[in-house]
Amino acid sequence: MKTYEVTITETLQKTVEIEAGCHAEAEGLVRTAWKNGVHVLDADAFTGVDIKSVLKPRSRGHER
Template sequence: MKTYEVTITETLQKTVEIEASCHAEAEDLVRTAWENGVHVLDADTFIGVDIKSVLKPRSRDHER
């Protein structure tokens, strides 16, 4: 049997409106609010999943 490492990446997305003087300030304000728990992403904001696998390389000990 071969060993695989499988990575599961879930994507959550939420759009919020904010007033700011420029896009950098808008992103900073929302980032700060998100870090403070104002914007919580959960199962309701789920938009997709990506599952990828790679064959785990054998260590040199197994090759002998």
């Protein structure tokens, strides 16, 4: 049998409206609010999953 490392990546997404002078300011304000727990993404914000596998390399001392 071969050994695989499988990575599961879930994507959560939420759109918020904010007034700002430019897009960089808007992103900064939302980033700060998110860090402060104002915008919490939960299961309702789930938009997808990606599952990828790679063959785990054999260790150097492994015999066939």
